Amino acid sequence: DTAVSQTPKYLVTQMGNDKSIKCEQNLGHDTMYWYKQDSKKFLKIMFSYNNKELIINETVPNRFSPKSPDKAHLNLHINSLELGDSAVYFCASSQEVRYTFGSGTRLTVV
Amino acid sequence: SQQGEEDPQALSIQEGENATMNCSYKTSINNLQWYRQNSGRGLVHLILIRSNEREKHSGRLRVTLDTSKKSSSLLITASRAADTASYFCATDLGANSKLTFGKGITLSVRP
Numbered sequence: 001d002t003a004v005s006q007t008p009k010y011l012v013t014q015m016g017n018d019k020s021i022k023c024e025q026n027l028g029h030d031t032m033y034w035y036k037q038d039s040k041k042f043l044k045i046m047f048s049y050n051n052k053e054l055i056i057n058e059t060v061p062n063r064f065s066p067k068s069p070d071k072a073h074l075n076l077h078i079n080s081l082e083l084g085d086s087a088v089y090f091c092a093s094s095q096e097v098r099y100t101f102g103s104g105t106r107l108t109v110v
Numbered sequence: 111s112q113q114g115e116e117d118p119q120a121l122s123i124q125e126g127e128n129a130t131m132n133c134s135y136k137t138s139i140n141n142l143q144w145y146r147q148n149s150g151r152g153l154v155h156l157i158l159i160r161s162n163e164r165e166k167h168s169g170r171l172r173v174t175l176d177t178s179k180k181s182s183s184l185l186i187t188a189s190r191a192a193d194t195a196s197y198f199c200a201t202d203l204g205a206n207s208k209l210t211f212g213k214g215i216t217l218s219v220r221p
Binding site (some may be wrong): 033042043048099 | 140145151152158198210213214
């Protein structure tokens, strides 16, 4: 069983569209995260939720809105997509200090 | 802001050789972790060292931490072609903090 699963794996869309990425973890972890990895492989945290409550919200445009319906799920909705949003988005979860990452969603905005 | 800085940025070695990767960081930490990322995949946790530890081993991995110099090193002994990947150090400042990653080191192990 995949511990942290993200869908879709690939997403190609036009500028201005709205899209969502879903994440689910079956590890029973309390905390979930969204990270963005740019073309130079630099990983930057976007959001963190602990038991459905937002605890970290980095300087991310308002077009990005996370939603956590329960502690096993953390979805990311992006409005009005821009070319600069093209990246790989990773979901992760943790219970204490060790993180488990999903395999990523490669978003390409054309 | 970025916390960890790895060096070198890229490393190419022959199979069987040892690979040493370094990481420096800026602020006091609770722990430091190393992750591996194979091409097109997610990150996999390799090893964690806490701020009160100086050295840890896990299989062919050896990690050291020098809090006075704010630096860590990851040694992979007897490298294999399958070790080819990007390696990231990440720092954790403690409760409710985020894991902050460096830029990563690309390791190529030639068979």
